[in-house]
Amino acid sequence: MTSPEDQGWLHPAPALWHMRQAELGVVTVVLALLIGPIFTAAFGGVAGVISVVAVGAAGALTAWFVRRRFLAWRYQERHEDLIVARGVMVHRLSVVPYGRMQFVEVTAGPVERMFHLSTVKLHTAAAASDARIPGLAQDEAARLRDRLTELGESKAAGM
Numbered sequence: 001m002t003s004p005e006d007q008g009w010l011h012p013a014p015a016l017w018h019m020r021q022a023e024l025g026v027v028t029v030v031l032a033l034l035i036g037p038i039f040t041a042a043f044g045g046v047a048g049v050i051s052v053v054a055v056g057a058a059g060a061l062t063a064w065f066v067r068r069r070f071l072a073w074r075y076q077e078r079h080e081d082l083i084v085a086r087g088v089m090v091h092r093l094s095v096v097p098y099g100r101m102q103f104v105e106v107t108a109g110p111v112e113r114m115f116h117l118s119t120v121k122l123h124t125a126a127a128a129s130d131a132r133i134p135g136l137a138q139d140e141a142a143r144l145r146d147r148l149t150e151l152g153e154s155k156a157a158g159m
Contacts, residue, residue, distance in 0.1 A: 009074040009085075017070045017133025019115040024066060028059030075133050080155070082122065082148065084131040094131040100124045101157030104148045106141050120144050 032055040040048025068088045076083045084094045105121040112118060118141035119134045136144065 009076050011074050011133030012070065012133070013117060013137045013140070015115045015137065017067065019111060019117060019135070020066050020070060021063065022115075023111065024063055025061060028055060028062075029056050031059075070135075073134065077144075077147070082131070084122075084133055096122050096124060097155070098129050098148065098151040101148060101152035101156075104145045104152070106145050108138070110138075118142075120148075122148065139148055 002148055032052045035055055036048045036052040039051040065088075069086075072088050073086050075085070081095050081097045084096070086092050086098075102123050102125060105123065106118050107121065108118040112135075116138050117135050118138050120136060121132045122143050133144070
């Protein structure tokens, strides 16, 4: 159930969390495979096992932080502007008026494409006000790009 302050907010696709888990899992396993044998050779089997467990624990702790960061991303399309909120320790809220948008960019790196995800980037005249929304399903990213472009053109024409 959503709370009243969450109504109208949209979030990145769950596939973004799966992509982050996969990235973190690969890094954790590679580090464990590298560090474990080094510690085993240098200090013995017990030290090797302890080092692998420590790497696994660090990976799990990092996953907790990454999950909180994933849950913090949200955006909302309003009548005159787009709001992008993010941040765990420092909450950031970007309000981008449709009429101020210069262009909307959709990007997808190789890992994002494997998970059928894209990132929507909004560019304005002020570089500090640029906003991005990561982890959108490719069809949602295309829909948002088209809608923002349409709204940006209509609002800019009225200025």
